Amino acid sequence: MAPLTILYDPACGLCRRVHGWLADQPKFFELNLLPIKSDAARRRFPKLNHDLTAEDLTVITNKGAVYFGPKAWLMVLWALPRYREWSYRLASPELLPTTKRVVSLVSQNRLQISRAAGW
Amino acid sequence: MNIEIATYLIYLSISIALTIWVAHTLHKNGRIFLVDVFHGNEALADSVNHLLVVGFYLINLGWVCLMLKLGYAVASAQEGIEALSVKVGTVLMVLGGMHFFNLFIFSRMRRRATMRTAPPVYPDAFTPVQEV
Numbered sequence: 001m002a003p004l005t006i007l008y009d010p011a012c013g014l015c016r017r018v019h020g021w022l023a024d025q026p027k028f029f030e031l032n033l034l035p036i037k038s039d040a041a042r043r044r045f046p047k048l049n050h051d052l053t054a055e056d057l058t059v060i061t062n063k064g065a066v067y068f069g070p071k072a073w074l075m076v077l078w079a080l081p082r083y084r085e086w087s088y089r090l091a092s093p094e095l096l097p098t099t100k101r102v103v104s105l106v107s108q109n110r111l112q113i114s115r116a117a118g119w
Numbered sequence: 120m121n122i123e124i125a126t127y128l129i130y131l132s133i134s135i136a137l138t139i140w141v142a143h144t145l146h147k148n149g150r151i152f153l154v155d156v157f158h159g160n161e162a163l164a165d166s167v168n169h170l171l172v173v174g175f176y177l178i179n180l181g182w183v184c185l186m187l188k189l190g191y192a193v194a195s196a197q198e199g200i201e202a203l204s205v206k207v208g209t210v211l212m213v214l215g216g217m218h219f220f221n222l223f224i225f226s227r228m229r230r231r232a233t234m235r236t237a238p239p240v241y242p243d244a245f246t247p248v249q250e251v
Contacts (some may be wrong), residue, residue: 048246065242074239091239 003029004079005044006072007058010035013114014106015057025080056107070103126199127187133203134183134210138176141214145221146172156228171224175217182213 006022008015019033034041036053045060052058052068059072067075077087090099106113146168153164186206193199 044249045246046249060246060248061242062248064245064248066244066246067238067240068243071240071243078239087239088235096240 003062004075005032005034005060005062006076007034007036007041007053007060009054009057009110012110013117014110017114022076026082027079028081028084029079031076031079056104069107070100073103074099122193122196122199123189126189126193126203130187130203130206131183133207134186135180137207137210137214138179138183141218142172142175142179145175145218149221149225152225152229156225171221175221179210179214179217183210186210 008019010016022031022033034044036058037050041048041053042050045064048060048066056069057072057076059067059075074087074091077083077090089095149171150164150168153168154161157163157167186209189202189206193202
């Protein structure tokens with residue numbers, strides 16, 4: 001099974017775009033992308049609060065470590081050779097608060113952003 | 120040959136000899152470091168090492184040339200030695216600065232090469248995973 005599972009919202013255009021972008025990126029390891037609240041996601045993570053995954057991106061390792069929201073985005077960057085350095089940079093104590101603010105802002109407005117961009 | 124010319128010639132020979140010595144030291148001892156940085160890729164290490172030493176030579180010899188002009192007449196041997204001391208001292212300081220700058224570059228390369236692999240952040244929670 002893939003080291004990282006990414007639970008994404010198929011109803012949001014921005015997430016679908018990121019999904020397509022991820023498919024083209026070189027990766028350190030296989031990424032398993034599952035739509036939120038899907039049967040596959042529920043089967044794989046029976047004890048997870050699946051309603052919460054609708055609110056923001058969720059990344060789960062094959063050991064069961066759950067990363068939610070901004071941390072999940074950092075984990076996605078970390079999985080990509082081109083952006084691993086950036087994941088450490090953005091997670092540094094100086095930048096982490098800003099990273100969290102920006103990511104939360106984008107996440108909360110993802111449906112509006114998707115609509116505005118026409119995705 | 121008057122004292123000025125003698126001062127200039129001694130200055131040039133000391134400075135160039137020092138530059139060659141420092142560059143040689145850098146070249147010899149930096150190699151081991153670079154081979155480690157590039158995971159045993161000796162060809163790449165030699166190439167980078169050579170390029171660094173070329174840059175080192177260019178900057179130092181350029182500085183030595185720029186510093187050559189004394190700007191005042193030297194009347195006695197004593198004044199000549201004093202002028203020489205100031206010039207060679209300046210060149211030594213610049214060589215030292217350049218040397219430490221090179222060491223800084225080496226250590227930076229090494230830090231980059233030994234890149235971290237742990238995740239950048241701690242998880243928010245843990246959940247059981249059902250293997251399917």
